[in-house]
Amino acid sequence: MCFNKDNAQAYLSDLPEIRAAGLRAFESISIGTTNQNWKVETDEGVWVVRKNAVNVPGVDRHIEARILQLIEPLEIAPKLIAVNPKGGYLITEYLQGPAWATGDCANPALQKKLFEQLKPIHAIELNETSVSVRARVQQYLDLAPRQVKKQHQKQLYALLDDLEQLGFFEQQRLCHYDLNHTNIIGHNSIKILDWEFVGSAHPILDMAVFCVYEQVDSIKNSGNLELFQLTKKLVDLMFEVWHQIKPKHKQQQE
Structure with missing residues (x-):
């Protein structure tokens, strides 16, 4: 599915975590090459929402979800807001700071x-x-x-x-x-x-x-x-x- 501003807003607004937090603003961002990602401002903070691509070779969404929860205490990955492989999305905190060059x-x-x-x-x-x-x-x-x-x-x-x-x-x-x-x-x-x-x-x-x-x-x-x-x-x-x-x-x- 290709997203434009209108259907992206409808998609994001329908996610229970976004609905509960209150959507204020969003913008599409480029992270990787396989998924659709948005930077989302809510009343509870700034998050990244990832809409999962399907059938990506080498990717197991359920294992990814389990591992993200496992490593969360190590604080090496962005803080989890929601991980929902069945629903096809991941929400994490948005990290400020410089990406490596x-x-x-x-x-x-x-x-x-x-x-x-x-x-x-x-x-x-x-x-x-x-x-x-x-x-x-x-x-x-x-x-x-x-x-x-x-x-x-x-x-x-x-x-x-x-x-x-x-x-x-x-x-x-x-x-x-x-x-x-x-x-x-x-x-x-x-x-x-x-x-x-x-x-x-x-x-x-x-x-x-x-x-x-x-x-x-x-x-x-x-x-x-x-x-x-x-x-x-x-x-x-x-x-x-x-x-x-x-x-x-x-x-x-x-």
Whole structure:
């Protein structure tokens, strides 16, 4: 569904949380590439309302909802107002403060601070096979055009086998899976946005995602260098496949 000012107002006004809080004003904002988002001013505060896109590869809305509630005490994500996967929406507080720029991602001091703040997240065990690396790779390949699948499948499977030999799958922890500068707010107290791709993996995956997104060669204290480099190769290939399947899902809304 494409929203204009009138039907967006009708949609927002109909959400029970917005109705109870009192809608004062709203504006469409750009966050990510798959969902519709609004900055909403209410009598109880300024919020972000996300209308979920459907059938997004790698996303499980029910697991996202459970994880957002689980990590709320860690105060690394925006405060939850409402999470309703059945209703197809998420409401969080609107965060002021600067989003990271690409240059921030190359700053060793900020890198260190970011991954220090992620340690409590990466300490959480998450044995959810539906959002594991293997499941995500298979889902991407199943949705990919035949030529893309033929080009990347053998190499992806080989990388998964090599990672298994290095112990990658011995640690299945909570990972963000979409760590890049557009999802990071603040330099003193860092907050991380957009947890819809959350899943289970070795914590080194978040470092690899960050480096591939931001074209950073390495991060200090990233651990086993061979494991890190292989994980980067896996992430890079996964991104290539993702970009082939992503446009099919961009405009679908619940």
